[in-house]
Amino acid sequence: MGGLRTAGDLVGWMQIVRKMKINEAKQYVAKKLGVDVIDLTNEEVIRSVREDLGIGVVTSVAGSPKGIRAKIKIAELLDIHINSVDLFLSQVR
Amino acid sequence: MSDEIFAAAIEAIEKGDAEKAAEIVRLGLDRGIDGMELLNKGFVPGINKVGDLFGEGRLFLPELMMSATAMQKVTDLLNAGFPEGKMKTRGKVLLGTVEGDLHDIGKTIVAALFKANGFEVLDLGRDVSVKRFIEEAENFGADIIGTSALLTTTMTVQKELQEELKRSGLKDKYKTMVGGAPVTRRWADRIGADAYAEDAGEGVRKALELLKK
Amino acid sequence: MMYGHKYALLSKKQKKKQKNKSFVGVQGAVFQKSPLAAGGNNMSDKIFIRMGDGERVKLSTAEIKEDISVGTMDAARRGRIPEMTPEEQEQLFEILADPARVVGVSPGEEVIVTDDGCSMSFYSGQDGGGVGIPMSRLQAILTYERACGADTTSMGHSDYSYKPVKPIINFEMNEYYTCSMMTTVPFFYGAQPNMGLYFQPDGPCPDPAELLLTGKIKEARQSQEEACAHLRKDLVFVGKKLAGVGCEGLNFDTCGSAGDADFLAALLALRELRREIPQMPVIMGSSGEFVIGMHGEVTFDGQRLAGMYPHEQVKVVEAAGAGIYGMAVNTNTGKSTAWNLSRAVTFCKAAVEAAQIPVHVNVGMGVGGVPMMEQPPIDSVSRVSKSLVQIGKADGL
Structure with missing residues (x-):
């Protein structure tokens, strides 16, 4: 789907964590992002959505969230548990 | 009446029941059925059916081996009743996975199906060097040398075997067959192997064709 | 490709001939059918296709359709599952016969790719x-x-x-x-x-x-x-x-x-x-x-x-x-x-x-x-x- 370029990673999280089939996963993510399903792979729409939500963009923007910082936001946004995030938060809180 | 016996022969092989198969041989011969006819209309269709079921995942390796054992018993019994030489094995096949390659499940399946189809098989296992393939083929008196490779990095050993056979003047003495996941007919053609087989069932068919030539 | 306004200028006979070789797309655009989509199987209809070992060969429409039919029958028999419907087989044929080197799904149909050791x-x-x-x-x-x-x-x-x-x-x-x-x-x-x-x-x-x-x-x-x-x-x-x-x-x-x-x-x-x-x-x-x-x-x-x-x-x-x-x-x-x-x-x-x-x-x-x-x-x-x-x-x- 395009990973960080689009919303591919987010749909991936829903399939893996909640065992959602592709259409259900896309609808869930689209709702959380406030976009239409067809725009999940629309770079022009998703780029700014990702920037605004702080969930990581594909290019390297100095100081913007990537890695575990972005994953904390992703877990909150999608309302899921991500093992690495849970561990990280348990270490910093 | 003969048809019933042929059907029973097929069933005995399919079930891998060696005792039942032997009983059918005796019964068929007692009733005046020609041994070769008994084999070709009963037991051979039986083992072919077993091969097909195995290829479709409907029958499994232990059962295939039981069928092979039953088939061996049948051929031994029939052999005893034939004039010498008439019922000799279908050919001697030397098998092995090439040096550097530790995958031997596919090759084991090939060995089992060859045995089931009346070939005399010597399985050298895995990680077999070119030198050993040739030495063992000479000692065994092989008709066919079959090599398996599961890796793109080890299939080159199949080519080395061809080159070594040529160098040692043995290329025409043996038929060579190649198989394994990354191996294709075009690879076989490229290295000068006599045949390529997609799976064990095709291996048996190709071997029979090779030995007719 | 022949667009709508050019199509309008053709005579009835030309339009009929054109229709047999084409289909009307969105906004009246008329596209030439690929030879295979037209269903012919003469030599000029041959389509590039790969063999399972990667070799590129040319097969006729009829040969490809036959392979699709035999393939789905084989899977259905082995798995004891339904064959593809005739419509699905036709859809598969269209994908295989697409003249483009690379094909893809339409926007909205994309799926994710799970990594199994790509990196x-x-x-x-x-x-x-x-x-x-x-x-x-x-x-x-x-x-x-x-x-x-x-x-x-x-x-x-x-x-x-x-x-x-x-x-x-x-x-x-x-x-x-x-x-x-x-x-x-x-x-x-x-x-x-x-x-x-x-x-x-x-x-x-x-x-x-x-x-x-x-x-x-x-x-x-x-x-x-x-x-x-x-x-x-x-x-x-x-x-x-x-x-x-x-x-x-x-x-x-x-x-x-x-x-x-x-x-x-x-x-x-x-x-x-x-x-x-x-x-x-x-x-x-x-x-x-x-x-x-x-x-x-x-x-x-x-x-x-x-x-x-x-x-x-x-x-x-x-x-x-x-x-x-x-x-x-x-x-x-x-x-x-x-x-x-x-x-x-x-x-x-x-x-x-x-x-x-x-x-x-x-x-x-x-x-x-x-x-x-x-x-x-x-x-x-x-x-x-x-x-x-x-x-x-x-x-x-």
Whole structure:
């Protein structure tokens, strides 16, 4: 789907964590992002959505969230548990 | 009446029941059925059916081996009743996975199906060097040398075997067959192997064709 | 291409002739039908297609349609599942006959791609399908995530088996933890159960291949049962250790490569891990279109595993607790992509219909209809991907 370029990673999280089939996963993510399903792979729409939500963009923007910082936001946004995030938060809180 | 016996022969092989198969041989011969006819209309269709079921995942390796054992018993019994030489094995096949390659499940399946189809098989296992393939083929008196490779990095050993056979003047003495996941007919053609087989069932068919030539 | 306004200028006779060779698209645009879409089969209608070994050949429309029909029948007979409908077969034909070098699904139909060791291809050699760039694992993972736009990524031992991970588990835990702090997309630890490594001379159990060939069936089965127990223990050990450093997901890849007992070990380990560490998802992929019966009698939840086809495999994988099931369909190198892909789509459709969990189809070298060659041709890979998603309804690749 395009990973960080689009919303591919987010749909991936829903399939893996909640065992959602592709259409259900896309609808869930689209709702959380406030976009239409067809725009999940629309770079022009998703780029700014990702920037605004702080969930990581594909290019390297100095100081913007990537890695575990972005994953904390992703877990909150999608309302899921991500093992690495849970561990990280348990270490910093 | 003969048809019933042929059907029973097929069933005995399919079930891998060696005792039942032997009983059918005796019964068929007692009733005046020609041994070769008994084999070709009963037991051979039986083992072919077993091969097909195995290829479709409907029958499994232990059962295939039981069928092979039953088939061996049948051929031994029939052999005893034939004039010498008439019922000799279908050919001697030397098998092995090439040096550097530790995958031997596919090759084991090939060995089992060859045995089931009346070939005399010597399985050298895995990680077999070119030198050993040739030495063992000479000692065994092989008709066919079959090599398996599961890796793109080890299939080159199949080519080395061809080159070594040529160098040692043995290329025409043996038929060579190649198989394994990354191996294709075009690879076989490229290295000068006599045949390529997609799976064990095709291996048996190709071997029979090779030995007719 | 002939656009609407030009079409309007044609005489009735010309329009009729044109209609037979064309179709009207959106906004009145008129497109030329490809020769194959017109259904002809003379020499000029020949279509480029790959064989299962990658060779590019030209086949007629009739030949390709025949291969599609025979392929779906073969899959249906073997799996005891429905064939593709005539409409689906026509759809598959259209995808295969598309004159473009690369094809793709329409916007909105995209699916995710799960990684099964792709980042390793950056630094590994030929045996891993790799290009041998001297870079670290972290660099490879991040390159795959950010430069390639990967939906998911992963890391694994170079041998890509779980057994050798055990003695270096602390090393792997450190690497995983470091990488997981940097990655944003789902990041798995993946490898193959590879039960073959538990047989002599590599492991403690007698080689069942040798035992079977000498008729020692009981002993061969016993040896596989022992190896299964060892493998299960190791899979759980590695899984638990990685979970302790925040593993986001475990991938049991190519399960059943050493037969049904190998598949069983993965299922048992999967169930145990899910029960004890529910926050760590596990995905499980198969090694072939049916589970090879090296043992023949092992069961999971009372069901014999040997001989299970994808639509049956997915149910046990699902019952064990997997997040995603990865299916594999063997490519026959002597048959065309039409035949191979037709089978793959037929198996895929049945598995997806049976599944409650997402089904991802393996589209690597020599599986899923992709030709068996080190550099799978992009024309084939893109046609395979599109067909499996559009017709097979795959949830991912």
